Amino acid sequence: MTSSPSHPPASINKPSIYLSLFLLSSATLAFEINLIRLFSVAQFYHFAFMIVSIALLGYGLSGTILAIFPALQSGKSSQTLGWLSLGTGVSILAAYLLTNWLPFDSYSLVVDRRQIFILALHYLALAVPFFFTGMALAILLAKYPAHAGTTYAVNLLGSATGCMIALIMPVFLGGEGMVTLSALLAGIAAFCAIGFQSVKNPLNLGALALLILTLLDLSLRLATHTGLAAFDLHISPYKSLSYALQYPGSKLITSQWNAFSRLDVLQSRGIHSVPGLSYRYLEPLPQLDGLTVDGDDLDPVIQPTTAPDFTAYLPASVAFQLHPLASTLVLEPRGGLDILTAFSQSTGRVTAVVSNPLIVTAAPVYADQRLLLHQETGRSFMQRTREQFDVILLSLISAFHPVQSGAYTLAEDYRYTVESFGEMLDHLTPGGVLVATRWLQDPPSEDLRLFALAVEAVEAKGGDPSQQVVAFRGYNTATILLKNGAFTPDEVNNLREFASQRAFDLTYVPGIRADETNLYNILPDSIYYHTYLNLLGSNPRQAFYDSYTYDVRPPTDDHPFFGHYFKWAQTPQILAEFGKAWMPFGGGGYFVILALLILAVLMAGFLILLPVGLWKLGTRDSPHAPSPFKLSFLIYFGVLGLAFLFVEIPLLQRFILYLGNPAYAVTAVLFTLLFFSGLGSQFSLRISLPLSLVALTLLILCIPLLLPFLFEWTLGIPLVARLLVTFIALAPLGFLMGIPFPAGIHRLPGEQDQIKPLDGEIAPRTDIPWIWAVNGATSVVSPILAALLALTFSFSVVFWLGAVCYAVALLTAWVFLHPHAIRRQVR
Numbered sequence: 001m002t003s004s005p006s007h008p009p010a011s012i013n014k015p016s017i018y019l020s021l022f023l024l025s026s027a028t029l030a031f032e033i034n035l036i037r038l039f040s041v042a043q044f045y046h047f048a049f050m051i052v053s054i055a056l057l058g059y060g061l062s063g064t065i066l067a068i069f070p071a072l073q074s075g076k077s078s079q080t081l082g083w084l085s086l087g088t089g090v091s092i093l094a095a096y097l098l099t100n101w102l103p104f105d106s107y108s109l110v111v112d113r114r115q116i117f118i119l120a121l122h123y124l125a126l127a128v129p130f131f132f133t134g135m136a137l138a139i140l141l142a143k144y145p146a147h148a149g150t151t152y153a154v155n156l157l158g159s160a161t162g163c164m165i166a167l168i169m170p171v172f173l174g175g176e177g178m179v180t181l182s183a184l185l186a187g188i189a190a191f192c193a194i195g196f197q198s199v200k201n202p203l204n205l206g207a208l209a210l211l212i213l214t215l216l217d218l219s220l221r222l223a224t225h226t227g228l229a230a231f232d233l234h235i236s237p238y239k240s241l242s243y244a245l246q247y248p249g250s251k252l253i254t255s256q257w258n259a260f261s262r263l264d265v266l267q268s269r270g271i272h273s274v275p276g277l278s279y280r281y282l283e284p285l286p287q288l289d290g291l292t293v294d295g296d297d298l299d300p301v302i303q304p305t306t307a308p309d310f311t312a313y314l315p316a317s318v319a320f321q322l323h324p325l326a327s328t329l330v331l332e333p334r335g336g337l338d339i340l341t342a343f344s345q346s347t348g349r350v351t352a353v354v355s356n357p358l359i360v361t362a363a364p365v366y367a368d369q370r371l372l373l374h375q376e377t378g379r380s381f382m383q384r385t386r387e388q389f390d391v392i393l394l395s396l397i398s399a400f401h402p403v404q405s406g407a408y409t410l411a412e413d414y415r416y417t418v419e420s421f422g423e424m425l426d427h428l429t430p431g432g433v434l435v436a437t438r439w440l441q442d443p444p445s446e447d448l449r450l451f452a453l454a455v456e457a458v459e460a461k462g463g464d465p466s467q468q469v470v471a472f473r474g475y476n477t478a479t480i481l482l483k484n485g486a487f488t489p490d491e492v493n494n495l496r497e498f499a500s501q502r503a504f505d506l507t508y509v510p511g512i513r514a515d516e517t518n519l520y521n522i523l524p525d526s527i528y529y530h531t532y533l534n535l536l537g538s539n540p541r542q543a544f545y546d547s548y549t550y551d552v553r554p555p556t557d558d559h560p561f562f563g564h565y566f567k568w569a570q571t572p573q574i575l576a577e578f579g580k581a582w583m584p585f586g587g588g589g590y591f592v593i594l595a596l597l598i599l600a601v602l603m604a605g606f607l608i609l610l611p612v613g614l615w616k617l618g619t620r621d622s623p624h625a626p627s628p629f630k631l632s633f634l635i636y637f638g639v640l641g642l643a644f645l646f647v648e649i650p651l652l653q654r655f656i657l658y659l660g661n662p663a664y665a666v667t668a669v670l671f672t673l674l675f676f677s678g679l680g681s682q683f684s685l686r687i688s689l690p691l692s693l694v695a696l697t698l699l700i701l702c703i704p705l706l707l708p709f710l711f712e713w714t715l716g717i718p719l720v721a722r723l724l725v726t727f728i729a730l731a732p733l734g735f736l737m738g739i740p741f742p743a744g745i746h747r748l749p750g751e752q753d754q755i756k757p758l759d760g761e762i763a764p765r766t767d768i769p770w771i772w773a774v775n776g777a778t779s780v781v782s783p784i785l786a787a788l789l790a791l792t793f794s795f796s797v798v799f800w801l802g803a804v805c806y807a808v809a810l811l812t813a814w815v816f817l818h819p820h821a822i823r824r825q826v827r
Contacts, residue, residue, distance in 0.1 A: 017077055018154045020193035021136065024085050025158030026165060027185035028055075028133040029674075031092050033166035033666060034178040035126070038096075041175065041262045041294045043106070043236050052783045053600055054123055058130025060607045060776025065131075066138050066769035067611035073139050073769075082193035082203050084136040089186030089210045091128040096179045098125050100234050107238055129186075134776060141745065142768040149684045149742040156678035156738060160671045167259045167667040174257040176231045177221045184214035240298040240399060244268055244290055253289070256358050260663030263358040265291045265301065273300050274310065274337065275396055276437055276477040278502035281313035291335050291362055297399045302336035302365045308344035311337075315472070315479040318498050319391040319435045320345035322491055326390035329353070329427070331378040331415065336365030338393045343370065348390065353381045355660050376719065377660040379414055379423065383716030388429045394436040396477070403445045403550060403565045410593070410787060412560040414657040416450070419557045421457035421482065428484035437479045442523075444531045445550045445565050447471075447478030451508070451532055453554040454482045456541075466536060471508040472499050473528060475521045478507070486510070508532045557657060557708070558794040566590035566791075590791070597784045604777035608634065611770050628767040632816035633748075637771045639805040639812070640740050641778030642785075646802030647700055647737065648673060649786040650795035651730070658711050659722055668726045673734040680738025689743040693810035696736040700803040703733075704796035740809055741775065747813075 035051045066072055072080075099122050109115045140151045165185075170178055187210040194203055221227040235242055244250055247270035254265045271290040289301040311317055316338055320326055328342040330352045342350045351372040360366045366373055374381050394415060414420060416436075424434050438450045455465040467486035472479055472495075487495075492509050496516070499506050503520035506512060507528040518526035538544035545553050550565040574591065612629045619625045648669070655665040680687075714725050745768060789798045 014078060016192050016195065017081060017140070018150075020081050020085060020189045021140065021151070021154050022158035022161070023185050023189035023192060024081075024088060024133055024136060025155045026162040027092070027182045027189065028088065028130060029159040029162030029670075030165040030169075030178065030185070031129060031162075031182035033163065033670075034170070034175060034182065035096075036666075037170070037260075037262075037663075038175045038179075038233060041235065042100070042103070042233055050123075050596070051126070053596065053780055054126045055130045056776055056779040056783070057123070057603060058127035058132075059134035060604065060773050060780055061127065062131050062134030063138050063769045063771070063773025063776055064607045064610055066135060066142065067766050067773055068614055070142075070766050070769065072135075073142055077140065077143065078193050078195075079203070080139060081136050082190045082207070084132045084139075085186050085190035085193055086203060086206050086210065088129045088132040088136075089183040089190065089214075090206070091125075091132060092179060092183040092186060093210075093213075095125040095128060097230065098122075100231075103234060103236065105236075134772070138769050138772040141772060145745055145748070145768060148745040149681050152742045153678040153682040153738070156674045156681060160674035160678065163667045163671040163674065167663060170257045170259055173218065173221050174225075174227075175262065176233055177218060177227055179231060180214040180217040180227070183210060184218065187211045187214065235295045239292070239295040241266070241292045241295040244271065244292075244298055247271075254362065256362075258356075258358055259667075260661045261293050261356055261358065262295065263291060263293055263356070263362055264295065265289060265362050271298070271300060273298055274314070275439075276315045276474055276479065277310060278313040278474060278504065280501070280503050281310050283309065285310060288335075291359070293334075293356065293359075297397060299334040299397060300337055301363050302340045304364055304368075306340060308340050311341040311344045313502055314341055315437050315474065315477060315504065316341050316393050316435050317345045318472075318479070318481065318495065319393070319433050321494055321498050322433060323348075323390040323431075326432075327351075327429075328391045328393065329389040330393045331395060332397055333393075333395045334359060334363070334397045336363050338395045339365050339368075339371065342391070342393065343368075346391070351387075351389070353378045377414075379420060379657060380660060380715055380719075380722075382423045382427055383712075385427075385716075388427050388432065390429050390432045392424050392428060392432070392434045394424070394434065396437045396439075398439075400439045400476070401563070403441055403563075410561070410791070411563050412653055412656060413555075413562045414557065414560050416453060416562040417555045417557050417560050418453065418457050418460060421453055422460055425457060425461055425482065425484055430485055432484045434482040435479065436482075437477050440473055440476050440478045442527075443549060444528050445552060447473070447528065448531060448535065448548075448550075449552040449554065449562065449565075450478065450480055452535055452552055454480045455536060456554045458482065467510050469508065470495055470510075471528075471532060472504045472506050473521065474504050478528070479504075508536070556794075557654075557711075558704070558796055559790070560653075560657070561791055564590075564791050593784065593788055593791075597781070597788060600781045600784050604781050607773050607777040607780075608638075608770075611766070611773065615766070629770055630767075630816070632812055633767065633771055634774055636744055636809055636812040636816070637741070637775045638778040639808045640744070641775040642782045643802045643805030643809065644737060645779055645782035646786055646798050646805060647703075647733070649783055650790060650798045651703075653790070654707055654795055655726060658715060659726065660719065664719075664723070668723055669730065672727050672730040673737060676731045676734030677738030680735040681742045684739045684743040685746060687739055687743075689739065689747065689813055690810060692736050692739045692743070693806055693813065696733075696740075697803045697806045697810065699733055699736065700799055700806065704799050740806070740813075744813065745771070 032051060032055045039051060102118060104118045104122055105112065105115055137155050141148050144151065166178065169181060173181060187207050190203065190207040217227040217231060241264055244266055245252065247268045250266060250268035250270065252264060252266050256263050267289050269287060271288045272285045273290065274285060286306050289303065290298045291301050292298050324346055325348050326346045327348040328346060328350045330338045330342060330350065332354060333339050333352050339350060339352055349372060350370065351374065353374045353376060354360055355377045357375055360373065360375060428434060436450060438446045440447055451471055454469045458465040458468050464486065468483045470481040470487060487510055492511065495509055496506065505519055505521050506517055514526065514529065517529040535544050549570065551567045552565065555562050615627065615629065651669050652665055655669050656662050659665045659668055710729060714722060748767065786798050789801065
């Protein structure tokens, strides 16, 4: 169909509109990523998880409001976009200040009902910036559907740029400075939309005030590393950093940000954190500084003057009883406790692998000339090097978290997977040992999962775990030794003597007897010994896992959730204990996610059905009026909202392994998907929609099969090269994922008739805003559902469901869009 020259299609004829949308999209995405970082530091992971859902709620709500009030589309696009950009910038600052000054206390939720209202207030406040940005995009899509591809492309490319900003700028501005930078970008977007008009213009005055405030804060941060005091981040009183600073005389020495963490070093006479130390050590402990990452998991900082005598009473020192001349690899030693142990207990060389450069600058032990230091992830190092070691120490860097609380259920840890332990075995010399320590829980759970992990890693290599694994416990930690080869009788006797001298209880050694367990840290029953034996002797082992109280199956790279122990059989106990323990959300982390899913489904249904219900009320006198709300629209654009995040979220989590930390994974994966989705959107008119959906479905089905090979072949190459591989590997996927949404809008029945009348006014549309609401509302559900599916099954299952969603979109498009798919001739 060719448009009449006297009635040209409605178009965006000002490049400044696109520039404004680009900056607005950059600001919003940078703010969203930075909020995840801020809430991980200030609160706990639950809140970081909520941010994605909150952002998508704002987008979905914008479509609902526009569908209910289509008159909001009227007026000049430049003025509308300017006001929405200003609203975004102001609400970014206001939402951050509100949530920072009035924090939500998850520990008090079950005893203080006010926390429910505070949480609801946080949800609403944080959704507002995303609402304004979503409104801007929805209005442009509704007013200019013929240019939906370009509009959507600008939005995606701006969002991709926001990813890069969120990665680079925290190093210079910190997490708090990123808030003001995001607001500044939104203010500049307002100026780009309206131009520099009279200073008396209220919009101009507001944008100017916003720019002055944000520039003042950013200038202070660049000049003095300290911004306006109002923006200083308040950290939860339940974080390790807050507890440590309460000790008399404690003081914060330094606080630094990088792209993926905040590191604090503090000095206190009360820091004596030496996990696993035997109570047989009776001398005073040396005074230690402490460091926290994201305000939690306090770890001792070893000083050059620290006396090492106490290290002989640590569980890790057992390895050097077997290998006094050991060459040692220490993985993620944080403040350096395991490095000091290796230096003092052996005379061999010591290699340390640390992924966070802030830790290297904060802990003096890394300046020791005897240390061979590698700044990368342990998995990457092991893929790259062929070197073997007599001892590998897997440092304990997490604080104690009761498994009943569900704390860190969603935290992936690729150090504790069957594949990771297999790689460590490959890097042990014949007779070498891997040592790993975790917190002791009752009944056995965290320690039992570690034991099961060692057992299955040995079996995967064709070994005999009954002869290659040893386990013992102190009063609060459990330690396993995994040997490359069978333990000899002399080594077993040596282990028995070590445990006896330091009051450690054996839980498993080859040939263990019941009477040599439970001797020092005495329990009513030798439950750890019996449970370990039952696991080791079970056949099939799956029967043991199915019948056990907790889910203690060993994690894999496809399911790397070491902290997830929930089973539905625990439900009665969790409900009985709910609110009786001082834990986040009263305990039961899995139920928190489930409750969020139910809430998200209800909100999504409300956002989708409200415009439909109001339209039906308004047309009661015209029962035969054609409805703009088609079921086919709901299915097509709804499954697109589910599908995009069903692919994006498992990709983000899988690439944490490949790129080393969440910040690099988020930036690289999101940037690539958004950038190439923007290109796909721009070319959506020139590509067959059915063909692109077929290709997309097949590609997603192959991803779970292809990623392990890609990682195996390239994980050992330098980080810059891995970033390039990520960019190239995900480019086709991103390009195809950018096509279905704008292509669907282009093919809506009646879209070709949306032309610009001679008077310049455009008749407001209801269907496209509602489509935007549908897509946003289902996207609210998608990340929570994806997380639950990944926890319950695996990342592969989430990928496959994403492919199913795109297949449903293909069938729906073929039925309702294909007959109307008259290719437009665009001049």
